[in-house]
Amino acid sequence: MTRSLNAPLSPHEEVTLRRxxxxxxxEIDLPVRDIARLRSLALVEGRAGRVRLTATGQSRFEALRRAPHPIAGDGMSSRLAKSFHRARQH
Structure with missing residues (x-):
């Protein structure tokens, strides 16, 4: 478990873990290489085409540095995120 919590992740693997x-x-929406690496570290597991964090993966996610809060602007990021979320639900 220590290896899973301390192993370096590439920026792409970190983004995939966050996603x-x-x-x-x-699984079909995520990079195959990233998923393979995260599985090898026991950070994710999957079945029936879905991937989810393991308990260790959840701990690793919680330890990641958080992105700074966006500066107030036109809200484009928020609108894009909501649009993406709605599209995934259908």
Whole structure:
């Protein structure tokens, strides 16, 4: 477990881990190479085409540095995220 919590992740693997943690768990939508690496570290597991964090993966996600809050602007990021979420639900 220590290896899983301390192993370096590439920026792409970190983004994939974050995406899974935030609910984008359809394996077909995620980079195969990233999923393979995260599985080898026992950070994710999957079945029936979905990927989810393991308990260790959840701990690793919680330890990731958080992105700074966006500066107030036109809200484009928020609108894009909501649009993406709605599209994934259908």
């Amino acid at each position: 899974i943690a935030l609910g984008a768990g359809f």
